[in-house]
Amino acid sequence: MREAGFHDCFASMLRGGDTVTVAAFAGGTLTGFPVYRNSVVRSAIEVLGDNYPAVRAMSGEGNFAALAKAYWTAHPPRDGVMAHYGSGFADYIAAESPLGMPSILPDIARLDRAWSEAHLAPDSAILSPGALAGVEPERLADLTLRLHPSVRLPRSDRALHASWAAARFEGRMVKAGPESGETVLVWRPYQEVRHRALEPVEAALLDQLAAGVALGLAAERAGCGIESFIRLLKDGVFARD
Amino acid sequence: MITSTRLPPRAMGAGLGLKPAHYRAVLESDAPGLWVEVHPENYMLPGGPRLHWLEAIAQRHPVSLHGVSLSLGGADRPDPDHLKSLRELIDRYRPALVSEHLAWCRHDGIYYGDLLPLPYTAGALDRFCDHVDEVQDALGRSILIENPSLYVDLKGDMTETEFLVEAVRRTGCGLLLDLNNVFVTAINLKRDALGYLETFPLDAVGEIHLAGHETDPDGSLLIDTHGAPVADAVWSLYRETIARTGPVPTLIERDNNLPPFVELMAERERAQALLEYADEAALADA
Structure with a gap:
C-alpha cells in the first residue's frame, strides 16, 4: 500500500521533524506542510492559554507560548476534550522552573486549574441554610456534611488570591501577598464559579468536614465558632445529600 | 415586499456555530430557520453551565453535533470511549445532524488538534x-462527512470527490459540503472550485458550511481560519450550489475574531434569504 507509514511520517513531521519525512507522499511542493505543523502547535498553545489565563497574563504572551510549546512537546493531549488539557501544567512548571518566570507561577496555575475543575464538576444541589432549620440544636454537632463536588481548596505559601484574580479576570498585575500561607475556596454552587480567600479557621473546618469529622468536633479542632460554619453554609459549599 | 413563511420556525435554515459568548442571545432569538452547531468535544463534561445552556438552547432550536476528533482518516480505529461519550450526548440532546471530517487528528495515542490530510x-x-461503519453502528445513525481544506497535494489513486462518492456508496453516510474548504483547497492546490462541485455527489449533501479564510503571512496560501466573514467568492459558490440542490441546512462557521452577535446574525440572514429564495425557486419548478 502506498500510504503505508504515512501517518507515522506525518506525525513525526508535526512533532518537529523536517518536511523531508513526508516528501515521499507529496504530489506537489512541500510548502504547505509547515502550515499543519504550525497550526498544531498554535492550537495547543491557545488551548493551554484558555485553560490557564492567569498564567498566560503573568508570563506575557511570548514567554507563555514558549512554555506552552515545551509542555506540549512533553505532554501532548491524548484526546479531543480540550477542557481537560494541561491538568499537569502546574507540576510541570514547578519541576521546570522556567527562567525569568515568577516563582509563584505553579501556584497560580493551581488556582487556574481549580477554576476549571469547579466549572466542569458534576451538578449537585447545595445544602441550603433552611434545610438545617429542622435539626435540633443539640443534634447539630453530630452532623456530618459532604462538600459540594465542585469545591476545590488550592493552597499556597503566599497569599495569591488577589494577584491571581486580577491577572485572570482583568489582565492586571497585583503584587503577591505576604508569606503567610493561604487557602482559596473555588466552587460552583449554581452555574457560576465563585472564589474567595478563606480565613485559616474556615480552611481548617473544611478540612475536618471533608475528612468526615462531625460538625461539633470539626469546629472544636479547627478552633472556630458557629459563625464560620454559617458563612460557609450560606456560601453553598455543602452538598444536599 | 413579501417574505417567505414556508419554512416553519423549527426547520433548519441558516444556523450558527454556537459560542459561549452568544449563549443567551441564541437562546432568546426567534429567528426563523435558526439552528446551532457545536463540537461535541466541548460538551463531553461531567457537568456545569455549558451543558445547561446547550440543554436550554436545544429545547428552542435544532442542534447539530459536529465532531472534530474521531480521526476517521487515521490509521487507528475510532476510540471506543469517545464513541460512548458521543452516543451519550446524542441521546441527551437529540441532534438533528451529526457530522465528522474526511481527515485524521489522532495517531499512536496523541491528539493533534488539527484536521490533517x-x-x-x-x-x-x-x-x-x-x-x-464502526461509528455509524456505535451511534445507531448515519453521519455526514465534511470535505477538508487542503494545504498540500498528496499522491493517491483517485480524486477527493471520487473518494467521497465511494465512501457514500459503501457506508451510506451523507456529506457536509464545506464551500469555504472547496475554495481554499482550489486556490492552494491550483484547482478549479466549480469543476470540483461538478463532480461532487450533491444528492448526498445534508449540510453546507460557509466560513471565512485568511491569507498566510507570506501570502502564498489561503488558511481556513474561520476568523473572517464569508468571502464573496464563497457566497458565489453557495448560490451556484443551492440553485442545484434546493435548500440545505447551512451553517455560518465562525470560531476566531468573533464579532458581536448582531453582525453574525446579519451574515446568517444573508444565507437564510438565499435559502428561502432557493425554496421558492424549487417550488416554482415543481
Whole structure:
C-alpha cells in the first residue's frame, strides 16, 4: 500500500521533524506542510492559554507560548476534550522552573486549574441554610456534611488570591501577598464559579468536614465558632445529600 | 415586499456555530430557520453551565453535533470511549445532524488538534469506510462527512470527490459540503472550485458550511481560519450550489475574531434569504 507509514511520517513531521519525512507522499511542493505543523502547535498553545489565563497574563504572551510549546512537546493531549488539557501544567512548571518566570507561577496555575475543575464538576444541589432549620440544636454537632463536588481548596505559601484574580479576570498585575500561607475556596454552587480567600479557621473546618469529622468536633479542632460554619453554609459549599 | 413563511420556525435554515459568548442571545432569538452547531468535544463534561445552556438552547432550536476528533482518516480505529461519550450526548440532546471530517487528528495515542490530510488511495478508502461503519453502528445513525481544506497535494489513486462518492456508496453516510474548504483547497492546490462541485455527489449533501479564510503571512496560501466573514467568492459558490440542490441546512462557521452577535446574525440572514429564495425557486419548478 502506498500510504503505508504515512501517518507515522506525518506525525513525526508535526512533532518537529523536517518536511523531508513526508516528501515521499507529496504530489506537489512541500510548502504547505509547515502550515499543519504550525497550526498544531498554535492550537495547543491557545488551548493551554484558555485553560490557564492567569498564567498566560503573568508570563506575557511570548514567554507563555514558549512554555506552552515545551509542555506540549512533553505532554501532548491524548484526546479531543480540550477542557481537560494541561491538568499537569502546574507540576510541570514547578519541576521546570522556567527562567525569568515568577516563582509563584505553579501556584497560580493551581488556582487556574481549580477554576476549571469547579466549572466542569458534576451538578449537585447545595445544602441550603433552611434545610438545617429542622435539626435540633443539640443534634447539630453530630452532623456530618459532604462538600459540594465542585469545591476545590488550592493552597499556597503566599497569599495569591488577589494577584491571581486580577491577572485572570482583568489582565492586571497585583503584587503577591505576604508569606503567610493561604487557602482559596473555588466552587460552583449554581452555574457560576465563585472564589474567595478563606480565613485559616474556615480552611481548617473544611478540612475536618471533608475528612468526615462531625460538625461539633470539626469546629472544636479547627478552633472556630458557629459563625464560620454559617458563612460557609450560606456560601453553598455543602452538598444536599 | 413579501417574505417567505414556508419554512416553519423549527426547520433548519441558516444556523450558527454556537459560542459561549452568544449563549443567551441564541437562546432568546426567534429567528426563523435558526439552528446551532457545536463540537461535541466541548460538551463531553461531567457537568456545569455549558451543558445547561446547550440543554436550554436545544429545547428552542435544532442542534447539530459536529465532531472534530474521531480521526476517521487515521490509521487507528475510532476510540471506543469517545464513541460512548458521543452516543451519550446524542441521546441527551437529540441532534438533528451529526457530522465528522474526511481527515485524521489522532495517531499512536496523541491528539493533534488539527484536521490533517490523507492520501486518497484504495487502502485509505477501505480503512476510512471501516471507521465510518464502526461509528455509524456505535451511534445507531448515519453521519455526514465534511470535505477538508487542503494545504498540500498528496499522491493517491483517485480524486477527493471520487473518494467521497465511494465512501457514500459503501457506508451510506451523507456529506457536509464545506464551500469555504472547496475554495481554499482550489486556490492552494491550483484547482478549479466549480469543476470540483461538478463532480461532487450533491444528492448526498445534508449540510453546507460557509466560513471565512485568511491569507498566510507570506501570502502564498489561503488558511481556513474561520476568523473572517464569508468571502464573496464563497457566497458565489453557495448560490451556484443551492440553485442545484434546493435548500440545505447551512451553517455560518465562525470560531476566531468573533464579532458581536448582531453582525453574525446579519451574515446568517444573508444565507437564510438565499435559502428561502432557493425554496421558492424549487417550488416554482415543481
